Amino acid sequence: MSVDFDGTLMRNPYWSLHLKPWLLTQAGFGHKSWQKLWETMAEESEHRLRHRNFQGAYDWQDIASKTLHMSLPNPNPPRREDLIPLVYPDVWDFLLWATGKRLTLHIVTNGLIKNQWPYLRALGWDKIFTSWIGADSGFAKPDPRPFRLITGLSAHIGDRLAHDVLGAKRASILAVHLKRPGNQEDKRGWDALSPSFCQADLTVKSLQELPERLTQVLPTIQHEGQVGYERYSHRWQTLRP
Numbered sequence: 001m002s003v004d005f006d007g008t009l010m011r012n013p014y015w016s017l018h019l020k021p022w023l024l025t026q027a028g029f030g031h032k033s034w035q036k037l038w039e040t041m042a043e044e045s046e047h048r049l050r051h052r053n054f055q056g057a058y059d060w061q062d063i064a065s066k067t068l069h070m071s072l073p074n075p076n077p078p079r080r081e082d083l084i085p086l087v088y089p090d091v092w093d094f095l096l097w098a099t100g101k102r103l104t105l106h107i108v109t110n111g112l113i114k115n116q117w118p119y120l121r122a123l124g125w126d127k128i129f130t131s132w133i134g135a136d137s138g139f140a141k142p143d144p145r146p147f148r149l150i151t152g153l154s155a156h157i158g159d160r161l162a163h164d165v166l167g168a169k170r171a172s173i174l175a176v177h178l179k180r181p182g183n184q185e186d187k188r189g190w191d192a193l194s195p196s197f198c199q200a201d202l203t204v205k206s207l208q209e210l211p212e213r214l215t216q217v218l219p220t221i222q223h224e225g226q227v228g229y230e231r232y233s234h235r236w237q238t239l240r241p
């Protein structure tokens, strides 16, 4: 089973702890507001997406350098206590359930892993997830190819219809839409050949609903995967906040 990162497991830590603070600092040095600086970067990202440059579209260092002529550093190793408030509260029980079922968990994100890795590591999730696939792979959701890099994948859970659901449907795996109350759904699809709206196989409002709902539609999920639990169960208690 694969899981999206930003908006599904956490509120984007790269944005909250690194990119936005950096934009605020840069705005303090110059005449432009941080919003204007961000607008310029976001426009370039959208331009790259439209030209199917998926890796470049999420490479904020390169975008900052090309559009703002500024050097955006790598994120500093984050402190766990700064990250915990960004993790959705239902994530911990979900991870406990999945590791207890010995499910193999993967992350499929459109962010670059080099930007996500410090956060995954600080949370101890590098011990929970078997693999991490980001736009560094050269593919980004809703392209089905990031999912096809994982053998035997049966389901993907994510918060965006145009990325997570559409990509999972195209990869012929169960598409689970996590529709958190209050989260704005961005229905724009970047792929001109796709509908911008896609019907999920399963919609849940919280990860709490997932164990029961998933087991109903996918009984074999209980037997999926071999990785993880024995190796990491002793570490589990230290992972929970």
Ligand SMILES: [Mg+2]
Binding pocket: 004, 005, 006, 007, 008, 158, 159, 160
């Ligand atoms: Mg997301």
